[in-house]
Amino acid sequence: xxxxxxxxxxxxxxxxxxxxxxxxxxxxxxxxxxxxxxxxxxxxxxxxxxxxxxxxxxxxxxxxxxxxxxxxxxxxxxxxxxxxxxxxxxxxxxxxxxxxxxxxxxxxxxxxxxxxxxxxxxxxxxxxxxxxxxxxxxxxxxxxxxxxxxxxxxxxxxxxxxxxxxxxxxxxxxxxxxxxxxxxxxxxxxxxxxxxxxxxxxxxxxxxxxxxxxxxxxxxxxxxxxxxxxxxxxxxxxxxxxxxxxxxxxxxx
Numbered sequence: 215x216x217x218x219x220x221x222x223x224x225x226x227x228x229x230x231x232x233x234x235x236x237x238x239x240x241x242x243x244x245x246x247x248x249x250x251x252x253x254x255x256x257x258x259x260x261x262x263x264x265x266x267x268x269x270x271x272x273x274x275x276x277x278x279x280x281x282x283x284x285x286x287x288x289x290x291x292x293x294x295x296x297x298x299x300x301x302x303x304x305x306x307x308x309x310x311x312x313x314x315x316x317x318x319x320x321x322x323x324x325x326x327x328x329x330x331x332x333x334x335x336x337x338x339x340x341x342x343x344x345x346x347x348x349x350x351x352x353x354x355x356x357x358x359x360x361x362x363x364x365x366x367x368x369x370x371x372x373x374x375x376x377x378x379x380x381x382x383x384x385x386x387x388x389x390x391x392x393x394x395x396x397x398x399x400x401x402x403x404x405x406x407x408x409x410x411x412x413x414x415x416x417x418x419x420x421x422x423x424x425x426x427x428x429x430x431x432x433x434x435x436x437x438x439x440x441x442x443x444x445x446x447x448x449x450x451x452x453x454x455x456x457x458x459x460x461x462x463x464x465x466x467x
Contacts, residue, residue, distance in 0.1 A: 243357050243460055244272040247326060250355065250462075251276035257323035262312055262344065263330025267293035267305070269357075273326065274302040281322075282307045283315075312340035317347045328357040332375070332385045341398035348465060354400060356461040359385045360407070362445070370442050371456070373434055377427045378418055388459055400463035407459045414452040 247269065251257065257278045261270035264282035270293060274280045282293045282305055290307040297305040310316055312327075312334045325344050331337050344354055361368040361384075368387065375382040386394075388405070395402055418428050432452045435443070446454040 243328070243458075244268060246460070247272045247328075247355060247357075248276045250353075251278050251324060254278065254323045254353075258321060259324040259326065260317070260322045260347070262325055262327040262340075263334070264293055264307075265289055265328075265330060267296055269326050269328040270305050271297070271300060271302060273324065274304045277304070278324065279304045280306070281317075283310060283312075285309065285311055311335075312337075313343065315343045315347050319346055320349045320352075322347050323349055323352045324355070325352070326355040326357070328355075329359065331356065331358050333381055333383060335383065337386065338394045338397065341394050341400070345399045345465060350465050352465065353403075354395075354461075354463045356391065356395075356459070356463070358459060359410075360391070360457050360459045361385045361387045362457070363387055363389060364445075366439065366442055367445050370434070370438055370446070374431045377431045377434070378423045379421045385456075391459070391461060395461070395463050399466050401466050402461055402463045404462040405459065407457055409447075409455045410458050411447075411455050412453060414449075414454070417453075 251259065251273045255277065257273075259270075259273045259278040259280045261267070261273065261280055261282045264270050264284045266289060267282055270280045270282040274297070282290065282297075284290055284293075284307075287309055290309055293305070294307050297303075308316070312331070313336050325348055331340070334340050348354060359371075361371050371385055372382075375385060388407070392402055414432075418431070423431075435446075435448050435452050435454065438446075438448070442448075446456070448454045
């Protein structure tokens with residue numbers, strides 16, 4: 215199965231779980247995104263890799279006209295229905311990959327992606343596409359899980375991620391994000407980072423992780439080095455902390 219098909223299948227079957235997930239449906243970052251969107255009155259916005267649509271909802275609440283864009287047709291159907299339920303009429307949906315955007319040059323004022331890029335086959339290419347469709351005065355917001363610069367912690371994170379979700383590719387380091395954005399023609403203007411606790415049972419159930427893989431994740435975490443267990447704040451029930459970043463970037467000159 216191709217990577218794009220794997221991602222679409224994985225998230226099509228878990229769409230409703232992501233709609234109701236506290237990790238995805240809540241957070242100060244969504245409120246921050248709504249506030250930021252208010253600065254772009256009447257803006258045309260893109261939620262890139264929209265998943266269950268929480269980013270699109272946050273921008274639409276601020277009055278933006280939003281295109282919710284995703285590989286999964288089932289996710290998009292859920293977003294369309296939920297937008298109607300919430301009375302958010304400014305949201306449309308479109309299917310496709312992040313690496314090949316079917317939009318005209320310089321057509322968006324705001325592009326945001328949240329908890330999606332770690333599933334993309336080629337983030338560097340996707341960022342070049344974002345640069346193409348973003349207006350010179352526009353802004354890009356990236357919210358995603360990030361890996362540590364430390365190789366040990368990086369490897370452990372990727373290991374448990376792919377055991378949980380076969381469609382996972384990579385949680386990139388902040389330094390990698392800066393390099394990809396710079397190469398795509400962006401200047402990072404703001405950056406923040408915070409910790410998010412993954413409650414193990416909920417985290418694995420949300421992705422319908424097979425029991426064999428659940429046991430493997432527990433084993434990996436339990437046998438990790440003291441330094442790694444301390445860094446991720448691994449708990450007795452295998453819950454642990456991950457790092458999440460907010461990056462704002464604008465087109466160069």
